[in-house]
Amino acid sequence: MTSVPITFERLFEPTFLAALSRWSLPARRVAAGGRHGERLSLEAGAGLEFRDHRPYCPGDDLRAIDWNLFLRLRRVFTRVFDEEQDLPVYLLPDVSGSMFHDGDGPPAIITALRCALALAAAGLCHHDSAALLPFSSRLEVAFQPGGGRARLLPFARRLAALAAAAGGAPTSLEPSLTTAARMNLRRGLLVVISDFFDPGGAAALAAALRPMRHRVLLVQVTRPADAAPAVAGDVRLTDCETGDAADLTVTPGVLARYRAAYSRFNDELAAVARARRAGLLRVDAGAALLPQLARLLGPGGITP
């Protein structure tokens, strides 16, 4: 638990909110079946952008027949246009106890929720839909999928409420993501924002992503203390999620092994992302967020 309450004002500063509208989510064609939006859909439709011709079939809209082509070829073809639909964005922020731990700096949850709001804003401001599905030991639906810029503020307030009501539940990636996979959601972009400190390690994440039909973006929120903890001597380490205690004599050698284990974990996480063809963005909770998000949401950003 954090020692300082996380309020709406602490989470979303005015300068941060002002910067959100500039960004958009880079995405490939969206899956068909959505609402009208700004993103090209895999489904051809009645958009404005010409895509192709196809032979006429009975029942086709007569307005789509290309008469010029008929005069040249004496065969009837109809024009096919791109369908522009919205991108459903499913934001899964981790609200487990580790995200609220503030032993050696600001808690990771602040950065995680800001990331979630930034991604939501990038979608909602461009006619995409956004849903909020926070998870810890299980997944919850905190904000139903929906689009429109007007939903941004309620979305932010819901995020702030999550921060205020957070508990110390442990991280369970596999059941949470499995639940998300089984929710019959329209295919979209699923963003998991977490420190990924699951007791099962990176293997649990790999197992959880296996049935997922969505494109996946993993946002790993890291803290400087995770890589280089300021712990030395004889200590009793207590896991803030499980309460498990471990007596340890921390020597430089132990610290070196810790750093090696953490580095190995990050490597495994990257390997899972590559295998799943998912995007992986590492966000340092100890640094300014906006420059880091620009790598994802700015020009030439990461495409999940």
Added chain:
Amino acid sequence: MTFAQMSAGAVLAGLAALAAALFFLQRLRVRRRPVRVATTLFWREAAGEAPARMLTERFRHPAAYALALLIASLLWVAFARPAPGGASVGDFRTLVLDGSAGMAAGDRFERAAAALARHVAALPSSARQVVWSGATVRTLLNPGEHPALLARRLEGLRPEPAPSRLETLIRDLARTGGRGEVIVFGDAPLRPASVPDGIRVSRAASGARPATRNAGITGLGVAEAASGAWDRVDILVRVAGDAAPPVVTLEGTPLPAGETSPDGLLFRDVPAAGGLLSARVRGGDALSADDEARLRLPSRPPLRVLLASSLESALLPALAADQAVELVAERPGVVVRRAGETVASGVPALVVVPADAGTPAFRIRHPATLDPELVLREAVRATGLREIDAGAIADATRRPVEVEVASAPAWGLELREDLLADHHDFTRTRAFPLFLAQSVRWLAGVERQAPQAAAGETLGTESTARAPRFLGGSGKVIDPLGVPFTPAAAGELRRADGGLDLAVSLLDHETTIHPAAGSEESGVGSPSATAAHPAFWLLFAALLLLGLEWHLLQTGRIP
């Protein structure tokens, strides 16, 4: 191997205690600091290879224990100050700081005091005492006293104008059961033959430079004038070292050039009027304390003697022949009369008493406040009674010759009348004029003049109940009764009766010669010098091991 700080048993006991304490500490449960972390996922991975120390379950880290024990043992042994072949803690040391006049040459005293302070700091307080050997001997630091007291007690201490008392001090230490070693800080000469068996004496090197040259007055004596003049004395001045003849003055007036004799410079028939005689060598040298010597000459006014007419026939020739005696009829200093005559009562008198039965040959009368034994001893010596042939007198008078002491209001010497009879030879013996002259002088209170007054040298006269006493700086009488008085240091000694001061001079040949000859330091190494080497290497080894332990700790090889 011995240890300067403690006994070998104590060192071994300390090592055992260290081993036990470290073993206990190795098994002691550590008080763990609670730390709340986001996850213990990676810590468990890291801890799997280096589990935490546990209490009393088993001895987990013998290498760490051995290393810690080795470091602690080295430090402990270094603290014990090992001294291979050196004196052990059981040896008591008497550190003697030489404060004699010779230490005033150059910076000898300062260097000796500094060397002393280093020694004291290096020795356990229970195994040493510090003694000051100047004009007097006194303890500067008792066993067990904190070394810091020494600096305060050395403040203001300077070499005193006195010869060295080192040999006397060492003899006294041996006589009083002094134990251990005596370490001398100074240049006082010490003849090996003067060191008693059972006591070891060494000299600490102070690093002082030997003086280049020195000359001084080593003898300034006075004696009765060879010419026989009562109011004159002869003076002998002796100089040591390469120096021009000294300047000799009497009350500031230079005396005529003296005669050169094998013993020194002789000045004859110097007026004995209580003047202050000074002899000074010319030019500066290494030591100033011996450059000048002073001597208070006696005062010799004529002795006013009133001789009763009844005794003129027997005693007048002898008295008249005495140059010191002036026969007067009034205001005499001494009366010579028969018993029963009432002449100048209350004045010291030589009285001829009838030869009644039971009357001793000589009877000395003295004030009742004085010790009869002291009075008798002084009177027998001063009146020349030792010189008379008592056996012959006893044979002639057929009576024993006895000397008695009796108290009386005034000083007196009674002489039995039959000793003056013509049929006895006493008045015709050569001892009689001497006896008569000495008796008159004794009755007149004429003091014997000490041939010279040198610091640390016994005066030729004894302090008696009759003679004036000498006062120290605090106004207290310092000369003991009945034994020869030895002034401790050069200077002026006041007299209790307000008479002429006694001028005491250094007059020590060894002191004058020694600075010029250079110090003969035996170069005994200081305890710090001898014990520091092993301790230094032990500390160095401990430092290296500490570095090794730090390296092993940093690399995680030991917890």
